[in-house]
Amino acid sequence: MRPNASSPRKNVIRGAALVASAAMVAIGVQTASASADSHATGASALPLSANARATAIKAAQADAPAEATALGLGAKEKLVVRDVIKDADGTVHTRYERTYDGLPVLGGDLVVHAKKDGKRSVTKAVSARISVPSTSAELPAATAKKSALKAAAAAKDTKTAGEAPRKVVWAADGKPVLAWETVVNGVQPDGTPSELHVVTDAATGKQLFTDEAIETGTGTGDYNGTVPLTTTPGTSGYDLKDGARGGHKTYDLNQGTSGTGTLFNDADDTWGGGRQSAAVDAHYGAAVTWDFYKSVMGRNGIKNDGVGSYSRVHYGSNYVNAFWSDSCFCMTYGDGYGNANPLTSLDVAAHEMSHGVTANTAGLRYSGESGGLNEATSDIFGTSVEFYANNSSDAGDYLIGEKIDINGDGTPLRYMDKPSKDGASADYWSKSVGRLDVHYSSGVANHFFYLLSEGSGAKTINGVSYNSPTYSGSTVTGIGRDKAEKIWYKALTTYMTSTTSYSGARTATLSAASDLYGASSAEYQAVAAAWTGVNVK
Template sequence: MNRKNTLAAGVAAALALGSVTMLATQSTAAPRPTAAAGTSVAPPGAGFKAMTADTRDEAIRTAGRNAAATARELGLGPDERLVAKDVLIDADGARHVRYDRTYRGLPVIGGDLVVHLAEDGTITGSDLAHQGAIRIAGTTPKLTAADASAKAVKHARHVKKAKAGSKDSTLVVYAVGKIPVLAYRSTVTGEGETGPASRQAVIVDATSGAALDQYELHQTVTGTGNGVTVGQVSIETTQTSSGYTLTDAAHGGTIIYDSYNSPQSNPRQNARAFSKTTNSWGNGTSSSRESAAVDASYGLAKTWDYYKNSFNRSGIRNNGSGAPAYVHVDTGLLNAFYDDNCFCMFFGDGSSQNSNTPVTTLDVAAHEMSHGVTAATANLTYSGESGGLNEATSDIFGTMVEFYANNTGDQGDYYIGEKLNMSGGYMRRMDNPAADGNSLSCWTSSAGSVDVHYSSGIGNHFFYLAAEGTGAKTIGGRSHNGTTCNNDTFSGIGKDKAAAVWYRALSTYMTSTTNYAGARTATLQAAADLYGTNSQERYLVSKAWAAVSVGTALPDPGTGTPTPTPTDPTPSPTTPPSGTR
């Protein structure tokens, strides 16, 4: 599947003071005593308080009022501005404010940052995608927008028959390297993995026209309903004067549309919301267009509930708004994707390669919605190692939603897309990424040049080992084997704890340019926040990273073995990972 990149009343008073005190600026916040050293009880919601949409909006506005003072404290340049994007508040009153950055009014790609503050407004740390102030020679390009579009078309490698016009190129500052440069960000369309209307971002130097980066822009894989893959389930609908619609008011007003095979370039072209006079939907097979809609409605609702009940997150953007979803997109489309530009999700009907099974399975729906969560938080760039982390994040939470739903027809496991009737039986395996013949199980120095769907295996493998540890198990009726890249053996901390660590790292410490080494730092900090600096949980997180060749394990604090969430595993042999490729 193909993907895209694109506080509470209690803290409002402190934020409204309009002043920011600088204590220390560093890469990631200083450890805070949110959990006593050696304990294994984490604050609920990955440490975050629940917020209403109104209090969150007010907190963002207040952070915006403090943006200029914050920029000065961080040592940013006079031509830079911070734009508040999100605010999270911890149980102890600490805050994490996420900003985007502009330079003389131009968007800065790779300029995002997170500022960490104590309850009294003192800055305790920061995480910047680009360290320090932005400095470029000028903002007058040598190339015109039309020139940049022409260059982008020539550079595009993810689409065929590429095209782009002058309106498709926007002047930006590209700061994903050590030296920021003036550049154009161009949107190129053509035939690609997501179909005949695939879109790709190409970044070109505004002076030389050289390609700086490129990546795909589509983030891909109580009525009663009978879905193709989820079976008979309860779904939320809305009653109208003439019957019912697949509008889920309990989950932000999420609406499921029948795209009626509209092309990807315009999925709304023939689209209509599902409606009928009775409140029973689908027949469990693809012969009813409603069946795939049931799958999507159920999967998106379960994903919403998982984020809400696990992390106090209310929808993709944490503002209570549901994203529209379109099923039956295009013809023969073996794909699904999230697009942040329209804040919507698309699901194809599959192809002959998977017996025309709709791409609406539970873990796929959760995977796509989780791309939206990534876009709303760290916004991991969809190329290089950050792109692999983007994909891994969606696999991780797609898997966690599958466990959370506890659907008897689709039991929780660490296989991705196992209900899609793929020839190999699945799309990816988290316990053994290399089993598909392409994915990486272990980090190598070339990981950043590997397709993001394959480099995601490093993050997937880490998560499985952190959650389940090493050794053979049967989970959800499927064989799993936690084999490491360094021949180590250890126990896991349980999937719920591992997910809490990953979510806190994603939402609080990662930025758009985070790589695997940075993800290790972020998750170790998150584990310290949740379980304590000297906790066994933090130690085992470091062991899991070392087991996929990212860094080394921390010294054993000797505080005992945490009790993981039971998964009722039974021993079962399987083939261990075969290495990096």
């Protein structure tokens, strides 16, 4: 959830840490189907059952060779379908990964947009043609592994162990090259697990990229009192297993740092107090986040396949963070300093689960500008879930991690109306933004989302005062959070790719606004104005 000051490495996060919060929100189960705003043009995504989605992906994969030919790809390039989204207006968005001569192409992802009238367009992570002189590596795999272990040591990771490197084509930056990708597992300096992906040039031995795949990020809980929980009768009492939301389970790690720990169980199904409080918060946060995505966006779980993830609480000792990991498909929460303040707040739970959504849609690289967009996406939807919950004990706001008091002075971790109030985040885009830690470069997108939702200037929302500036002093009129979050979600799921920059995000959100509301709509103009307000033109 927050950056590790001692480890400023360039990375991509698939499992994200937030340094999080411990809040929960009470809300009734919501079953309404997703729909766009009443003024939308009908381009919202249609909710698909797990079987319907699987069928669509299978059909698209069968057509992939013809699609590759239509796109003009080389004979050695093949397309692998990752997802298919069908809009209410008949448009189909198919997201692909690419291979070259059987090797994965990192940065080769693309999305094909096929309209009902036959018009087609494509969004690519990179425009370069994928080709390498040879797929025979000059650099031995063992040498690449040794280099990766050195990279982990330089990042001050401990207890490292490298997996066997896999040969890939690296296409995310500049001319495609043959490379080795090595995964090094270990522990980051703050106690967060590490799954460091290191990409090494297979000819020169140069380190091309590093990618940290761990993204840091009725019962009575620690923050919101009594809330409804969905549990399952067990062999003895009741288990924290939510059969209504993909079978999500919540476990007690008992201060351990690996495995699943012990599934929480209670004799009378009345939860809370002691070690159960953090579990209540985490379990409920997962439920509310699931409901938000399903009710508002029509998304059936993190992967949109109806399968739930799981939560682990009481991780480590004095661990002041929370994180999402794709490898375990789970959220993990520490207890804070002195094991006294679990990082299980609602906006944190939603933040972490949203890293999973990003990983299974655009796959935004967790470094540079795309990394800032990745982190901002989790802040945006963490905030959206908090408003959706509508809990008087934790009213929705545009503050991140305000309940957990990580700073020790009652201030939130981040501010969306004026990100620089935290002392490090960027309010506006500049050429140096991509060099910031992703938790700070996210400020540009967070600020954009606030301006698009609420507009510039001073206002008070749910008792919190905001005063959002703009880059040139212009006035931005907001369109409301409901429309803003749908525009961002559509951009993420259908127009962004792994390498999307801030300029690309502007294009993606304008495309989304055009799809949903029309290219001449007030919503489209507001998106343009909000990006101008943060100096993205």
